[in-house]
Amino acid sequence: MQSAQPNGTSLSHAPDGTSHAIPTAAQTAAHFAEITLLAAGRPVVVVQGLGFVGSAVAAVIADARDGVGKPRWFVIGVDRATPGSWWKIALINEGRAPIASPDPEFDRLVARGVLQRRNLFATASEEAYALAEVIVVDVHLDVLDRCVTVPDAIELNLAGFEAAVRAVGRHMRGDALVLVETTVPIGTCERSVLPALQSERLARGISEPLQLAHAYERVMPGPRYIDSIRRFWRSFSAIDAASAVRAKEFLATFIDQEFAPVELADTASTELAKLLENSYRAANIAFIHEWTLLAEKIGINLWAVVDSIRVRKGTHDNLRYPGFGVGGYCLTKDSLLAQWSATQLCKTNVLAVTLEALRINHDMPLHTLDLVRELAGGSISGLRLLVCGISYLPNVADTRNSPTELFVDASTAEGADVTVHDPCVRQWPERPAVRLSVDLHKALHCSDAIVFAVPHNTYKQLAPSDFPGARAIIDANNVLNDSAARSLHAAGSRLAGVGKGHWRKAGYHLKR
């Protein structure tokens, strides 16, 4: 998201369409001097990395109050003055949440911290670390290719993460606590973060014991975005008892008391725990996909079956539903971090089911493509195909690793004329060349086949009369109920649905 301004400086473009001039080093330094004055004499927390996690964590910490109701912390968010990141800093300093969210609390917290309480700011200056009592690390540590599931071929982008950690080490106070929230391979805090910080500190002559802890986040962008930090369970661990005490005290300043953090024995345990819990979720999704294929062939409504089983609270109420695919930042990569760790630490390849689940999930949208192809009579070449839904969660504008990517790539490769629509998405950064319609009703009328990939409310509220006659409609996420399906078939459309074997049994995939 970079472009040149007339005067030669660069712009950073935010997803909301606004553009922000990237400052010079002198401008950054001047702005940071202002922040330093405001911070003087106050306990400072610096949050490193202002993405989906860091920006929300910064807002929550800034909103924490002490015993007499005053702001507990002065919070500085740090990110880079690059075209891809500067806009986050710029938006926060305008009092706006950098991530569009269905949780209005995020916007409120940022506005309150920046504009009213004046204890929340963002900067690109690494000098900020020097002010901090606590430094929270929320920078990314990503895999290079999420399609790879061969253990030895998994590659990580460690360099960015390690550089960020070293920047902390170059500036941090000797007595500061470093709290890593980033999802990292098992062993990272002990084997990578600890020595990197120690070497930078030693180079500066700091001999105090380092205080280092790991407390992974469970942030969920969605209607309970802020509560997923403030009112949600945490696990933490530390490299020694003193760090554990500091971490526990710090977490207690912004996490509600009833969600008392659970301490694990070592940082490897919490690192593994995060990868395990997301892999568990991913494996449960892959499991139900197998049964989805079976239910469709046998003629069973798997949605109803899953509903009937989920009444078993505590053992089966997290059974997943059929669907289009799996997206987002975590579930598509954390199993790869785990296998990468297993390879590095013990040359073992035990996560076979875990990796197979990831592969199943990655390929899942191709099943919906099979249904499209079937309804289209075998070939989708030249088919005007509308894909409804890009974000990986309903009613959320998060396009990261959307399963729609693979679906659009594959259907385009087969010659389909693809248009996408998403009520929450105005631009699709991962696929800027794909035609994005903003007029759903027009798009519905100009398509031969319509795929509902995401159960956005906008789609669930469509009436049968919104559909022009005689189309192929493929419902990959239970957007249409049985009554709508019956009407649409009666009106000449053919339908197929993921997990909706009963539609097939009723002949909805055939011409009426």
Next chain:
Amino acid sequence: MQSAQPNGTSLSHAPDGTSHAIPTAAQTAAHFAEITLLAAGRPVVVVQGLGFVGSAVAAVIADARDGVGKPRWFVIGVDRATPGSWWKIALINEGRAPIASPDPEFDRLVARGVLQRRNLFATASEEAYALAEVIVVDVHLDVLDRCVTVPDAIELNLAGFEAAVRAVGRHMRGDALVLVETTVPIGTCERSVLPALQSERLARGISEPLQLAHAYERVMPGPRYIDSIRRFWRSFSAIDAASAVRAKEFLATFIDQEFAPVELADTASTELAKLLENSYRAANIAFIHEWTLLAEKIGINLWAVVDSIRVRKGTHDNLRYPGFGVGGYCLTKDSLLAQWSATQLCKTNVLAVTLEALRINHDMPLHTLDLVRELAGGSISGLRLLVCGISYLPNVADTRNSPTELFVDASTAEGADVTVHDPCVRQWPERPAVRLSVDLHKALHCSDAIVFAVPHNTYKQLAPSDFPGARAIIDANNVLNDSAARSLHAAGSRLAGVGKGHWRKAGYHLKR
């Protein structure tokens, strides 16, 4: 469990050690005539099959009351007068539950029904079906070999089930409801039960519409055995609307109102649902086993990690713990029924992860054997090996498909001198030749290596002083806490634990 009496009649031996003479046909007929007199004018339910499910279901139905507090049903349990089954009939007619259970309610219900209220009896007479308003089918439908996971090689023992259904058809009233509770392959009610009953009824000149429904059970032998019928969710389905109404009304007579049954569209849906929910549980166990192996290698306490994740109610609170293996009647076979159905109905082999999970679970005890072999220095030939725990659940006397079978078979094959112990098990019908000790403390002293396979309370209550010095102790199910492990290692024992990587990290597997 058969032996000849001096007078030539056969005996049927119950698991509690009692023996029961199998009656002649004349004796059976005479006893059934008595039951018929008692049943005269009363609404009768017949339960076919008096195993873990049928005997408890019969007891619960017999305990149901009508609006004025009188017994709602006269209940007759039917099983066969064979050495393997007659004892169940004999025990019930003595007022005793045929299954030893930690739930005292089961014994109470049987005693009350048989001895006080006189509305619960058992017989080997198939004539009983002729008396019934409702016939509940609880006979087994098993796979021939649970070790087979190659789709085309899965074989079922359908003959016994089909013969039982035909017996119902030969005797049932034209207006009776047949409610199948047996876990069956998908499509069985429509493709097998329905035509079998119809053909027997037609041969008898019955032309009324058949009333047939499926309502699978979720019985759990254990401390809440009876509540798992009376106070637990049910799903049901039927072949037509009239049957559905009858099934719903019947279930409401003995299932507590707050657990209103969920109706699904067709019998294939409930048949699939049962297989799905048990396969889900099995897959979740297989998933955690992969991470168990990883955690052990890395040196992590996976038990603590799982505890820390299970705080996430509704999404992660059913994450399974590490363990010794999977046993019992259902989780070891239901995925095979599902794949058999898929092969029969649609020649499809989509349940790859599901079947792989079953294979992982089946082989799981071999990992504990790996730990034994490691502590024994590479070979277990000649090792005096004590295996503590046979039943597949703690504090329950259920030895069906116990994972201890494979463990004992494999360790015996490697030359170990194996003794087993289980506080709940006095005989092990599946492995009668294996030495079973009833004196735990003597057995602990006479062993070189001790495996805790099942977390029975008896084992959890052992103190470090109960162990003689310098043994190899392998804890496969979190029987020993860390403090006990520390003491035992200090006293000269070597220890390993499934999922207990922290013990390995601490060197407990090494000589002190």
